[in-house]
Amino acid sequence: MSISFSKSGLGKTAILAAVKVVLCKICGDKSSGVHYGVITCEGCKGFFRRSQSAIVNYHCTRGQTCTIDRVNRNKCQFCRLKKCLELGMSRDSVKFGRLQKKQREKQQQVRSVVEGNQPSSLCAPGYEGYSPGASPTVSSSVHENVFSVDYAVKSEYVAEAAVAPINYSLKQEPIYEHPQQAAVPSQETTYLSVHQEMLSQDEVFAAQIKAEFESAHAASIWLKNNSHPLNEEFESSFRNMDRVGCWNLFATEMSKMIESMCRFVKFFEEFNQLDEKTRISVLKDNVFEMCLVTASLFYDAKTQSISLSGQNFHVSLFATAQPNVLAFIRMVHSCLHNLAQFQLSAVEVALFSAWILLQGTASASYLVQRLKGCLHRQFYYKMVHPEEALQRLLELLQTFRLLARQHKQLLSQFFESEPDAKLQPLYMEVFKS
Structure with missing residues (x-):
């Protein structure tokens, strides 16, 4: 893996069109879009959402090395959730939804007002x-x-x-x-x-x-x-x-x-x-x-x-x-x-x-x-x-x-x-x- 910070410029429609031929990163089934930060199918999307909506305590009896694919994805919830997290699915996306952009815009407005007044007084004493x-x-x-x-x-x-x-x-x-x-x-x-x-x-x-x-x-x-x-x-x-x-x-x-x-x-x-x-x-x-x-x-x-x-x-x-x-x-x-x-x-x-x-x-x-x-x-x-x-x-x-x-x-x-x-x-x- 090389270090890369490039961001895609695709809109939502383009992304949804692109994933029609892209497989779920978790289980390899047909994906339906980008869910909680990762391209997944509806099944893995729902599984991850449910895993965050209540207190869960999954266990693996096979040394945490289970293969997660379309056939075996329901056999070990522990390894399935582990794979979701390893590939970057976000717990906070389940909790907070899509409010981050509005919050950032509000931050920028306040920052602009403060910078125009007395920015130095806001630094930590x-x-x-x-x-x-x-x-x-x-x-x-x-x-x-x-x-x-x-x-x-x-x-x-x-x-x-x-x-x-x-x-x-x-x-x-x-x-x-x-x-x-x-x-x-x-x-x-x-x-x-x-x-x-x-x-x-x-x-x-x-x-x-x-x-x-x-x-x-x-x-x-x-x-x-x-x-x-x-x-x-x-x-x-x-x-x-x-x-x-x-x-x-x-x-x-x-x-x-x-x-x-x-x-x-x-x-x-x-x-x-x-x-x-x-x-x-x-x-x-x-x-x-x-x-x-x-x-x-x-x-x-x-x-x-x-x-x-x-x-x-x-x-x-x-x-x-x-x-x-x-x-x-x-x-x-x-x-x-x-x-x-x-x-x-x-x-x-x-x-x-x-x-x-x-x-x-x-x-x-x-x-x-x-x-x-x-x-x-x-x-x-x-x-x-x-x-x-x-x-x-x-x-x-x-x-x-x-x-x-x-x-x-x-x-x-x-x-x-x-x-x-x-x-x-x-x-x-x-x-x-």
Whole structure:
């Protein structure tokens, strides 16, 4: 799969005409149109809608590997729903229908009014001119007890931004309780109403970003919610996996996340307006950091395990005799552990991921400030010290950048010793120089 962001210009009539000869992506039956984001037949459309209209708890008795086709599609609901999500069918399309375009138009109207008045006052307090510090350095020595969280947080491998203990207290009041507005002079009423409307629109905007993020990562989130411990047979084969096999497994999981990121970033008009070469460059430069932040949703700090493709891997399984790879794994583990201390929700991860992607894009400067403002507002509702927590989160990005560079170096070293190795094409396209 190659990275592509092209959008079809076909209207609804043209699409319906085209799919007359197109098969359902789920089961291979004759399709009837684009339903919930994927070309499907009426049967799969109805199945997916029903799966979202009530609480369901499907199970597979065949190892989650059932073939879904026109004949067998009703035999395993678990694998059918899994395939629907993997191919991109959107849960939120079932919930919210087609209101998104109107909401975007209203956002644009409010944004235009505010930009014409006082745009600078809408930025999150204290973050208008934020600039992270210099990149930290990493020691190259190796020690024992590599997967202890206490050790990981104190380890010399961990960059300064990730070393400081994080223990941000959460507010006890309801998180959506807004502070009382202070009285203002009557001549400010017009601007205040616009400002309040913008706050309301930012809440809608954040909800839309969350919906897009969860839709893009629906398959992974669903598998995580239905995850289970590794069985002994797979754990044994994993421990005995050779170097090429380990890299291939890593590349496969990264490719899945990159595909989800490509779907997610299409939501942002500022990103879509860039030429394709620039979009690909921006994504390549930031996707590792975005994947690392997103991985925090699948990491359990209590059990020190991460969910991959519906299976829980304890971090001790990733032990290796190679010192440089071991140092890299330690830092990844430490970053995930530190991110877990923030208890980031899906909307916060989505906002932070989008900010990482666009913060170096000049044409998206307004959107970057808005994303930061939305993230600050999320922290304000749940953190006792939101400014301190947000600043600390942004500072962690320097450690993520360091890990991204180390990842490319390790990949280069891998191919020096294994020049004939074949990894996932999308992963190679993004990361191999």
